[in-house]
Amino acid sequence: MAQLRREDVLAGALDLVDAEGLDALTMRKLAASLHVQAGALYWHFDCKRALVDAMAERLAAGVGGPVATGGGTWDEQLTELAVRLRKALLAHRDGARVVTETACAAGGANTLLVGRTSTELLITAGFPPEQATWLTFALIHYVLGQTMGEQARAEFAARGGPGTAQAATASEEEGNEAYRRLRASAQSADPDEQFAYALSVFLDGIKHRLP
Amino acid sequence: MAQLRREDVLAGALDLVDAEGLDALTMRKLAASLHVQAGALYWHFDCKRALVDAMAERLAAGVGGPVATGGGTWDEQLTELAVRLRKALLAHRDGARVVTETACAAGGANTLLVGRTSTELLITAGFPPEQATWLTFALIHYVLGQTMGEQARAEFAARGGPGTAQAATASEEEGNEAYRRLRASAQSADPDEQFAYALSVFLDGIKHRLP
DNA sequence: ACCTGAACACCGTTCAAGT
DNA sequence: ACCTGAACACCGTTCAAGT
Numbered sequence: 001m002a003q004l005r006r007e008d009v010l011a012g013a014l015d016l017v018d019a020e021g022l023d024a025l026t027m028r029k030l031a032a033s034l035h036v037q038a039g040a041l042y043w044h045f046d047c048k049r050a051l052v053d054a055m056a057e058r059l060a061a062g063v064g065g066p067v068a069t070g071g072g073t074w075d076e077q078l079t080e081l082a083v084r085l086r087k088a089l090l091a092h093r094d095g096a097r098v099v100t101e102t103a104c105a106a107g108g109a110n111t112l113l114v115g116r117t118s119t120e121l122l123i124t125a126g127f128p129p130e131q132a133t134w135l136t137f138a139l140i141h142y143v144l145g146q147t148m149g150e151q152a153r154a155e156f157a158a159r160g161g162p163g164t165a166q167a168a169t170a171s172e173e174e175g176n177e178a179y180r181r182l183r184a185s186a187q188s189a190d191p192d193e194q195f196a197y198a199l200s201v202f203l204d205g206i207k208h209r210l211p
Numbered sequence: 212m213a214q215l216r217r218e219d220v221l222a223g224a225l226d227l228v229d230a231e232g233l234d235a236l237t238m239r240k241l242a243a244s245l246h247v248q249a250g251a252l253y254w255h256f257d258c259k260r261a262l263v264d265a266m267a268e269r270l271a272a273g274v275g276g277p278v279a280t281g282g283g284t285w286d287e288q289l290t291e292l293a294v295r296l297r298k299a300l301l302a303h304r305d306g307a308r309v310v311t312e313t314a315c316a317a318g319g320a321n322t323l324l325v326g327r328t329s330t331e332l333l334i335t336a337g338f339p340p341e342q343a344t345w346l347t348f349a350l351i352h353y354v355l356g357q358t359m360g361e362q363a364r365a366e367f368a369a370r371g372g373p374g375t376a377q378a379a380t381a382s383e384e385e386g387n388e389a390y391r392r393l394r395a396s397a398q399s400a401d402p403d404e405q406f407a408y409a410l411s412v413f414l415d416g417i418k419h420r421l422p
Numbered sequence: 423a424c425c426t427g428a429a430c431a432c433c434g435t436t437c438a439a440g441t
Numbered sequence: 442a443c444c445t446g447a448a449c450a451c452c453g454t455t456c457a458a459g460t
Contacts, residue, residue: 027433039444175327202349
């Protein structure tokens with residue numbers, strides 16, 4: 001076995017998360033999968049957090065790149081950007097959680113680039129810089145939240161989590177049960193369709209607000 | 212010291228999170244703060260996850276309640292609902308994380324009620340049930356994401372996290388640095404204003420999509 | 423019914439010492 | 442430069458035994 005490169009650690013971490021989920025990502029398990037002792041990983045990464053940050057950067061690679069392939073309008077390009085981000089998050093198990101944990105506070109070059117590209121599109125469209133960044137944040141947070149919820153449901157289904165707190169009073173529970181069914185049926189629909197719909201609604205709002 | 216009630220454990224957990232953040236919430240620390248052994252907590256809660264679920268339920272209490280206080284229009288009521296949710300999340304440190312970890316997959320009676328109320332408002336407004344639930348999800352995910360980002364930044368500032376992955380090439384870093392400044396200045400503005408703006412834009416989109 | 427004491431099977435991280 | 446071995450200071454969870 002050749003010497004371990006930082007690159008190999010990153011790839012091993014992604015593989016482990018894909019195979020067992022983010023909660024199973026452990027420095028010790030990762031080390032074992034790379035046939036190395038746990039301490040060895042700290043030569044390549046300062047701490048676990050730095051490793052997860054690097055994973056987020058890897059996931060976001062390319063997403064913020066140029067969008068003007070077909071010379072579409074700015075709102076088509078913004079839609080394309082959101083769809084690319086979502087696709088990137090879905091490419092790996094728990095991908096949205098990986099990016100959210102890191103991007104909300106710090107954010108590396110690739111995750112920053114996504115926000116930057118969106119903001120530039122909105123400024124070009126005519127928004128003041130401040131509003132452009134606000135709408136960018138809203139858009140990215142929506143994509144992250146929606147996709148995280150989707151993946152969380154997948155994890156929940158895969159494992160079968162513990163019960164849901166406790167029961168409420170009978171009357172409340174009755175109405176909520178009806179809503180639960182409605183929600184479940186709505187979610188059995190194509191998640192991509194759901195995402196595309198809400199995204200287009202938000203973009204409609206942005207278009208109508210254009211100064 | 213009287214006997215420990217489930218209620219006391221919940222209150223102690225909320226206090227601990229407020230004082231030290233969600234990452235510091237540990238069954239052992241919580242037990243110590245209640246002057247009890249760690250194992251004792253498992254009499255009141257099946258596992259840590261169940262405790263956090265109960266915390267989320269507590270945070271969401273009342274948010275989904277009736278909104279028609281002033282007889283406003285449906286979109287005013289929906290705005291009020293979103294504002295109430297946000298306020299509830301901000302009432303406790305890491306509140307958005309607490310609710311997100313639990314609500315994305317399972318969801319207790321109170322968290323369900325928020326979605327139910329929103330969906331009913333949109334159905335009353337004229338949306339088909341399926342679209343009403345989709346827009347509800349989008350709205351809630353936006354509120355959760357935006358607030359979580361805000362609180363994550365607060366945590367980051369309070370502690371000073373580890374560095375941001377690694378440097379990119381000089382040209383990339385230059386443009387991103389400019390964006391980073393823009394973003395920072397936009398975020399130094401009032402978060403409530405930022406939230407209200409993006410929320411009204413999304414609601415504009417919803418109004419224009421009304422069948 | 424409610425809690426203690428003590429254990430089990432893990433964690434992330436550090437660091438001398440090896441090669 | 443890169444890794445091992447072994448430790449340190451923690452975790453969540455379980456469970457006999459006490460009261």
